[in-house]
Amino acid sequence: MLKVLGIPGSNSEDSINALLVRYTLNLLKTKLKVDAQYSILDLNDYEMPIYKSEREVTGGIPDSAKAFVRTIGFSDALIMSFAEHNGNYSAAFKTIFDWASRVEQKVYHAKPILMMATSPGARRGASVLEIASTAAPYFGGRVVGTFSLPRFGETFDRTRNVCLDAEKSNKLSSLLRQFARTLTGEKIEEV
């Protein structure tokens, strides 16, 4: 069975990017009926010290970094959403990714990836999304599409778990159809 892994690029317990990942996986499962095993990776389960070359020499690469790379390797596709901190990755994601790249530079293992970002403001995490999607091929990532949702507090209803912005919602559905075709190689009947 296909394995689709969601990765929110945030360690916040109340992460809006985690909500967007959950929402997107749910669309893939219920709207596009992609038969897969769905799971979400929690960066908190992979917490490790900031990368430092001397640390690597003396203590080696943390087991959590190896586990992170393995988890990606076992999946067939990734749905990621990056928290933007000062225009860049969150420190939590960057730290894990830095160590992971020491395990294996092709961290993404040639997996197809839908890359997303959301933030409370109008800039919608555009900067981190650009950074992540531009860098992905270097790390063996095949970015199938990018999507960002601005003003999360207004465009997403947390109670009903729905996107309130019709244009953005249509854009995401269209990207997901393309993503699903990449995954299954089949024509997808939306329900």
Ligand SMILES: Cc1cc2nc3c(=O)[nH]c(=O)nc-3n(C[C@H](O)[C@H](O)[C@H](O)COP(=O)(O)O)c2cc1C
């Ligand atoms: C240190 C810090 C820096 C931030 N920098 C940005 C930024 O550059 N652009 C932006 O859109 N939001 C920025 N924010 C706001 C985040 O987008 C917001 O905290 C968001 O909820 C993070 O996503 P998360 O909830 O998934 O962790 C920043 C927040 C923090 C704490």
